[in-house]
Amino acid sequence: xxxxxxxxxxxSLTNVLETMAHLQLQPAKPSLKxxxxxxxxxxxxxxxxxxxxxxxxxxxxxxxxxxxxxxxMVGERPKSMNDEVTDMVGEITNMVTGGAKRILAEKGYEFGxxxxxxxxxxxxxxxxxxxxxxxxxxFNSQWGKAHIEISFESxxxxxxxxxxxxxxx
Amino acid sequence: xxxxxxxxxxxSLTNVLETMAHLQLQPAKPSLKxxxxxxxxxxxxxxxxxxxxxxxxxxxxxxxxxxxxxxxMVGERPKSMNDEVTDMVGEITNMVTGGAKRILAEKGYEFGxxxxxxxxxxxxxxxxxxxxxxxxxxFNSQWGKAHIEISFESxxxxxxxxxxxxxxx
Numbered sequence: 001x002x003x004x005x006x007x008x009x010x011x012s013l014t015n016v017l018e019t020m021a022h023l024q025l026q027p028a029k030p031s032l033k034x035x036x037x038x039x040x041x042x043x044x045x046x047x048x049x050x051x052x053x054x055x056x057x058x059x060x061x062x063x064x065x066x067x068x069x070x071x072x073m074v075g076e077r078p079k080s081m082n083d084e085v086t087d088m089v090g091e092i093t094n095m096v097t098g099g100a101k102r103i104l105a106e107k108g109y110e111f112g113x114x115x116x117x118x119x120x121x122x123x124x125x126x127x128x129x130x131x132x133x134x135x136x137x138x139f140n141s142q143w144g145k146a147h148i149e150i151s152f153e154s155x156x157x158x159x160x161x162x163x164x165x166x167x168x169x
Numbered sequence: 170x171x172x173x174x175x176x177x178x179x180x181s182l183t184n185v186l187e188t189m190a191h192l193q194l195q196p197a198k199p200s201l202k203x204x205x206x207x208x209x210x211x212x213x214x215x216x217x218x219x220x221x222x223x224x225x226x227x228x229x230x231x232x233x234x235x236x237x238x239x240x241x242m243v244g245e246r247p248k249s250m251n252d253e254v255t256d257m258v259g260e261i262t263n264m265v266t267g268g269a270k271r272i273l274a275e276k277g278y279e280f281g282x283x284x285x286x287x288x289x290x291x292x293x294x295x296x297x298x299x300x301x302x303x304x305x306x307x308f309n310s311q312w313g314k315a316h317i318e319i320s321f322e323s324x325x326x327x328x329x330x331x332x333x334x335x336x337x338x
Contacts, residue, residue: 045214045286046216047214047215047216047217047218047225047282047283047284047286048216048218048283049216049217049218049281049282049283054281054282054283054284055283055284056216056283056284056285056286058286086296086298087298090296090298091298093298094298112218112223112281113216113218113223114216114217114218114223114224114225114283115216115223115224115225115297115298115299115300115320115321115322116225116298116299117214117216117225117227117295117296117297117298118295118296118298119288119293119294119295119296120293120294120296121290121291121292121293121294122290123290124288124289124290124293125288125289125290126286126287126288127255127259127286127287127288127289128284128286129255129256129259129260129262129263129284129285129286129287130284131284151284152284153284
């Protein structure tokens with residue numbers, strides 16, 4: 001996995017939250033994730049499969065940040081981690097991945113998106129079990145943090161690098 | 170999603186645990202999942218994408234059952250939800266999905282598997298956000314319960330039913 005894979009998700013999350021909720025996150029420095037796991041109140045997760053690589057992506061939100069996004073989108077602040085909040089987190093996960101998928105396709109990386117899954121539970125941890133490196137990108141806001149984690153591995157049948165003609169096909 | 174999708178996962182989980190850990194789970198009645206979510210100590214999750222449908226599958230284990238499987242596989246009982254346990258759950262998730270994928274391919278349903286993700290945290294909940302129905306299959310053992318949850322939706326481009334020639338292509 002190379003740096004090509006990081007920015008599309010970072011750009012896509014900030015775009016989606018600006019467009020949907022007029023909310024600006026401050027991206028902090030991405031890093032390789034070793035032991036430290038993002039912990040939060042709610043996470044959206046999605047799997048991706050392409051001819052060159054496969055992997056998974058998660059976005060974890062602190063509860064207050066998830067509630068603030070919900071408030072800005074629907075005008076009411078949820079009092080608990082209810083179905084509306086988990087639906088919103090699933091939808092954001094889908095939109096962020098869809099945005100990143102379009103950017104990555106232009107770079108020659110094609111993949112299909114599975115359906116999102118949402119995890120709740122205070123201090124839940126998500127561990128990506130792909131064979132590739134795990135990258136974590138923190139985002140700050142006055143309502144709390146968000147973390148994107150991505151991990152991709154090459155498919156056995158093909159190299160990780162895009163074929164020269166993949167972008168034009 | 171039809172009943173064709175349930176049995177391959179059920180059969181595959183019981184096969185994998187019998188083969189890897191000489192452990193027999195008692196499958197209970199599968200049901201459509203509405204509000205009630207499986208809660209457990211550790212879950213493996215995987216996304217699937219095919220030309221006809223896409224979805225996600227999770228397997229949730231009670232901690233004591235996960236520790237018993239680990240004990241039977243490596244001869245030592247873990248004292249906490251450590252990396253070895255989450256690796257094992259990720260691997261079981263991969264093997265169960267791989268087994269189900271082979272059975273489903275024979276029925277004409279082809280899909281690619283993303284990489285597994287493992288979720289820990291007491292009382293975490295996993296909510297599949299596909300547009301299709303959610304099916305939950307409980308399994309009992311003297312060490313605790315396991316739950317498989319699957320949800321698939323049709324891809325927009327193609328009907329959910331396999332094409333007549335899909336199995337032979």
